[in-house]
Structure formats: structure tokens, C-alpha cells
Amino acid sequence: MAEVTKFKARKIVPGKATGPSLVTKERLMFMAFADPKRGVFDSPRAPVELQGKSFKGAVVIYRSGKASTGGSRGLDYCVRAGNSPAAIVNLEIDPVTVMGCSNEDIPMVQVEDPSIFDQVKTGDIVTVDADKEELLVSR
Amino acid sequence: MRLTEEQQKILDGKEGMILREAMGNLVKYGTAMGAEEFIPITSAHTAFSAMDVVALCFPPRGRELAREDIDKFTREMENVRVKVKTTVNPGIMDRKKWRQMGATEAIYKSVMQAVEVGRKCGFMTTYSCIPYLTDNIPLIGEHCAWAESSAHIYINSFLGARSNRDSYDAALYAALLGATPNFGLHLDENRKGTDLIDVQCDIEDLSDWGALGHFTGDRVGLGIPVFKNLRRPTVEEGVQLGAGITVPGGSAMLHIAGVTPEAATLEGAFKGSRPRNTYVFDEAAKREIYQLINYEPQGKVDLVCIGCPHKTLHEIQEIARMLEDKHVAKGTRFWVTTSSSIRDIAEELGYAQIIEDSGAELFADGCPLLYYVNAPAKRPNMDRVATDSARQAFNMRRSFFSNMFFGNTERCIEIAIKGGV
Numbered sequence: 001m002a003e004v005t006k007f008k009a010r011k012i013v014p015g016k017a018t019g020p021s022l023v024t025k026e027r028l029m030f031m032a033f034a035d036p037k038r039g040v041f042d043s044p045r046a047p048v049e050l051q052g053k054s055f056k057g058a059v060v061i062y063r064s065g066k067a068s069t070g071g072s073r074g075l076d077y078c079v080r081a082g083n084s085p086a087a088i089v090n091l092e093i094d095p096v097t098v099m100g101c102s103n104e105d106i107p108m109v110q111v112e113d114p115s116i117f118d119q120v121k122t123g124d125i126v127t128v129d130a131d132k133e134e135l136l137v138s139r
Numbered sequence: 140m141r142l143t144e145e146q147q148k149i150l151d152g153k154e155g156m157i158l159r160e161a162m163g164n165l166v167k168y169g170t171a172m173g174a175e176e177f178i179p180i181t182s183a184h185t186a187f188s189a190m191d192v193v194a195l196c197f198p199p200r201g202r203e204l205a206r207e208d209i210d211k212f213t214r215e216m217e218n219v220r221v222k223v224k225t226t227v228n229p230g231i232m233d234r235k236k237w238r239q240m241g242a243t244e245a246i247y248k249s250v251m252q253a254v255e256v257g258r259k260c261g262f263m264t265t266y267s268c269i270p271y272l273t274d275n276i277p278l279i280g281e282h283c284a285w286a287e288s289s290a291h292i293y294i295n296s297f298l299g300a301r302s303n304r305d306s307y308d309a310a311l312y313a314a315l316l317g318a319t320p321n322f323g324l325h326l327d328e329n330r331k332g333t334d335l336i337d338v339q340c341d342i343e344d345l346s347d348w349g350a351l352g353h354f355t356g357d358r359v360g361l362g363i364p365v366f367k368n369l370r371r372p373t374v375e376e377g378v379q380l381g382a383g384i385t386v387p388g389g390s391a392m393l394h395i396a397g398v399t400p401e402a403a404t405l406e407g408a409f410k411g412s413r414p415r416n417t418y419v420f421d422e423a424a425k426r427e428i429y430q431l432i433n434y435e436p437q438g439k440v441d442l443v444c445i446g447c448p449h450k451t452l453h454e455i456q457e458i459a460r461m462l463e464d465k466h467v468a469k470g471t472r473f474w475v476t477t478s479s480s481i482r483d484i485a486e487e488l489g490y491a492q493i494i495e496d497s498g499a500e501l502f503a504d505g506c507p508l509l510y511y512v513n514a515p516a517k518r519p520n521m522d523r524v525a526t527d528s529a530r531q532a533f534n535m536r537r538s539f540f541s542n543m544f545f546g547n548t549e550r551c552i553e554i555a556i557k558g559g560v
Contacts (some may be wrong), residue, residue: 064389
């Protein structure tokens with residue numbers, strides 16, 4: 001049976017989703033870093049470990065949003081192109097990312113425990129349950 | 140969130156789809172951010188560059204918009220009015236010189252439609268990223284809902300006005316409602332410093348301020364930096380500091396001990412709490428940032444662009460002085476970007492003529508990043524680019540120009556005249 005690790009996750013935007021994780025310790029935004037049509041991070045400005053990776057249906061775990069206040073629009077473009085991430089998990093809460101998730105009903109939680117970056121590897125199956133305030137990792 | 144009777148009616152759709160969506164989305168946003176109520180605002184700053192982009196803030200969601208969707212939305216939008224003074228961030232072309240910068244007729248028509256709808260709805264389509272210096276100037280303590288990452292820092296820190304790091308959509312909804320969820324920087328307790336930046340090297344020209352900003356944003360992320368040992372910046376230096384921070388980071392406020400209005404002293408800036416971290420910005424740190432964003436091109440430079448954020452009238456006066464009786468090198472383009480309101484005065488005062496006589500181009504309403512990244516305008520063959528903006532140097536190098544040179548304004552002008560480094 002798969003090993004399951006549980007993290008306490010504060011609800012930001014309600015909802016529940018499961019998907020493969022995409023993990024970076026860096027801050028990022030979906031505007032300019034992501035190609036909405038292909039659903040991949042394609043910009044050289046995106047964190048190197050995410051480059052070329054698909055975020056469609058993924059639980060994207062990163063430190064926080066940053067930079068342009070067009071970041072919420074970036075998420076909107078991905079959703080409209082059918083390439084929405086399944087959920088967003090951040091350590092720190094950026095209002096621009098929150099607006100993007102809340103407009104698109106993408107579940108979003110805050111995990112304050114930085115060990116999530118060591119304990120969750122890209123590709124692990126993660127379930128985010130914002131209402132239960134938990135994040136489950138199975139591998 | 141607790142709503143007033145009037146707000147509840149709007150949420151129930153009694154005032155139409157546009158306001159219902161604006162209210163509903165701000166209630167969701169405010170709830171997520173822990174707000175308990177709305178707070179009235181006096182000013183907003185958002186985006187309104189083309190109706191097919193504004194329409195994305197409203198239903199239908201989850202799919203690409205068809206022409207009919209955009210037309211239907213535009214008709215509904217024409218029936219609503221902003222409740223507060225609202226300005227608009229740069230768009231995708233220069234309204235006067237759109238052909239010169241390579242925009243198509245289709246782009247021109249789309250922008251002019253937004254200008255027309257904006258006028259009916261009360262949006263002042265100023266297309267400026269420094270509205271706080273000309274068209275939309277909040278005073279200390281005013282509650283605002285603004286987008287534009289560099290503007291947040293300026294109005295919170297230097298003017299003492301209050302805006303969260305709102306996205307374009309959040310600011311648009313707030314403009315239509317005259318209110319925004321009350322959380323974050325609207326509240327006294329969230330305006331204290333979080334991290335200390337100890338400046339231990341000389342901060343001289345404009346590019347040094349941008350470099351200090353880049354360093355700070357990288358270290359503090361979403362925090363509120365407090366600067367120690369930093370002199371009072373000029374308006375333009377303050378603008379560059381904020382713009383530099385919001386490339387690697389997402390702060391919406393800073394304090395400079397003894398300078399900014401909510402930091403009479405270093406201790407006062409932290410309101411009794413201790414900094415989470417202290418970072419030292421010294422010569423070595425400055426060099427590191429310059430190496431990161433200073434891709435000095437060898438030989439010829441194709442484009443020199445200055446004006447990110449937009450140049451102030453005083454900067455344009457100085458640029459005109461430096462360009463008087465000089466000529467931009469053949470084969471090099473030199474762009475100075477600003478807002479229409481500033482360019483209009485620069486034209487009246489004769490600065491624009493001097494700049495244009497030198498062969499430089501004074502563009503308004505946008506910047507190369509917006510003209511070419513966000514719009515399908517025909518991009519000239521430009522690969523080696525010089526700028527005096529840390530933000531532009533970083534964003535454009537990592538976006539589409541392979542060689543970026545970052546230096547102070549005088550150096551950029553020298554490069555334009557010589558045609559290279």
C-alpha cells in the first residue's frame with residue numbers, strides 16, 4: 001500500500017482536487033512564465049526545474065506568487081485553454097494568485113511547513129482538501 | 140463577509156450582471172484573504188486596454204471567448220459607471236504613433252474601442268504606469284484598489300495611501316463598486332516592516348536604485364522591507380526602487396527609516412516587532428545584481444529603450460537637454476516611453492521636438508514589453524538592447540531579447556549616440 005504523508009493546509013480557496021504534483025521552492029507566476037495553450041512552463045524566466053513541465057491537472061506547489069499583477073490573468077488564460085492546474089499550494093499568500101484561483105474556482109491552500117519541499121517530489125500524487133484543511137501525499 | 144443591504148442587492152443581481160460578478164468575485168477574494176467587510180475606496184487603477192481582455196474578467200469562464208461574447212459584454216459594460224476616480228495602466232500601442240511602432244490597424248481599432256467604452260464608463264484611459272505622479276494622486280491614509288506592482292510600492296510607501304497588491308481584475312471590480320475587501324495593507328497592523336535591508340554601499344544613480352530593488356525583492360519576497368542607511372531618493376529613484384523589487388518579489392510596501400511617512404524612525408517602521416531577517420546590501424551584493432541583469436552587448440546596440448516605469452516630465456526635460464544637437468546613431472533606435480499626459484506637456488514645452496530631432500522616438504501609452512510581448516505587433520529586428528531600468532532589463536532579457544545592457548540614463552544616451560558599447 002502506498003505510504004501517505006499528511007500536511008496541515010489552511011483553506012484559501014475552497015475545493016478538493018487530486019493530481020500529480022509539480023514542485024519548486026521558488027516564487028513564480030503564470031503570466032509570462034507559462035504557455036497557456038500548451039499547458040507548460042516554457043519561459044526561461046520560469047524556475048529551471050519546471051521548464052518544459054506540464055501543469056495541466058497538476059497540484060502546483062511553490063513558495064508564492066510574485067511580480068506582475070497580471071498573474072491572475074495568466075491563470076485565467078490557462079483555464080480557458082483547457083489547461084488548468086488542479087490546485088495551487090503556496091507557503092506564503094499573494095493576493096494576485098488568490099484572485100486568480102478564486103475567480104476560476106481552483107482550490108488553493110497554504111502549507112506553512114517548509115519541509116513540504118523535501119517531502120514532496122514532482123510526480124507524487126497529492127490530494128488537496130481545502131475544506132478539511134489537509135494535503136495528502138502518496139508515493 | 141458581512142454585506143450591507145445595498146451590497147447584498149448587488150450580489151443578488153438587482154443591478155445587473157456586471158456588478159453582480161464584480162461583487163461576487165470580490166466577496167470570494169475577500170473571504171479567501173480573511174476580510175470581514177468592504178471598505179469604501181477613493182481611487183482605483185486597473186487595466187482597460189482592449190475589450191477582449193476586459194471581457195475575460197466576466198462570464199462566460201472556462202473557455203475561449205467568441206466574438207459574440209465580447210460584443211455582448213461590451214454592450215452590457217456600456218451601461219455601468221465606475222464609482223470612483225479610475226485610471227488605467229499602459230496598453231499595447233501608442234495611440235498617436237501606432238504605425239511607427241509597428242502596430243496593425245486591427246490593434247489600433249481594438250484599443251480605440253476600449254478608449255471609447257472607457258469614456259462612457261468613466262475609466263480615464265491614461266495608459267500610464269506612474270498615475271500617482273500625474274492623473275491619480277492619493278493622499279496619506281486614502282484607501283485605494285490599485286493594480287500595477289510598482290505603483291503599489293509607490294503609493295503605500297511614499298504617499299502613505301493604502302492599497303493591497305490587487306490584480307487587474309480585483310481593481311476593476313473595486314472601481315465599479317467603489318469599495319474593496321478590508322484586509323492586508325488597509326489595516327494598520329499589517330503595514331509594519333518585516334525585514335531589514337542594511338545598505339552599506341553608495342547608491343548613486345538610477346540604475347543603482349533598480350539594482351537595490353532587485354536585491355530586496357529577491358530576499359524579502361512578499362514581505363515589507365525596511366531600509367537602513369539609505370538616503371532620501373528623488374521621485375524617479377523611488378519609482379525605480381519599487382519597480383526593481385517587484386520583479387523577483389511581490390512586496391507592495393517598503394519603509395525607508397527617517398524618510399517615508401510611516402517610518403519616522405527605524406524602530407517605528409517595525410512598530411515594536413523584530414525583523415525576521417537582516418540582509419546587507421554592499422558592493423559585492425550590488426556587483427552580483429549587476430552581473431545578473433547586465434548582459435553587456437559587444438559592439439552594436441539595436442535598441443535603447445528607457446521609460447520603465449514611464450519617464451517623468453523632469454526626466455524628459457533632462458533627456459532633451461542631453462540630446463540637444465546630438466544624433467542617434469544610424470541603425471540604432473532610441474525609444475523613450477512615457478504616458479500621453481506627460482508627452483503632451485513635453486510637446487508643449489519643446490522637449491519632445493528636441494528628442495525627436497535627435498532621431499529618438501518619444502512613445503506613449505506603453506513600453507516595448509507590452510507592445511511586443513502582449514500584442515502581435517510586428518517586432519523590428521532588435522536583439523541587442525540597452526535600458527536604464529532593472530525591471531525592463533530582467534523581464535526583456537528573459538522574455539525575448541538575448542542581450543540586455545543595464546546602466547544609468549546618461550550611459551544609455553551615450554550608447555544611443557554611438558550606436559553601441
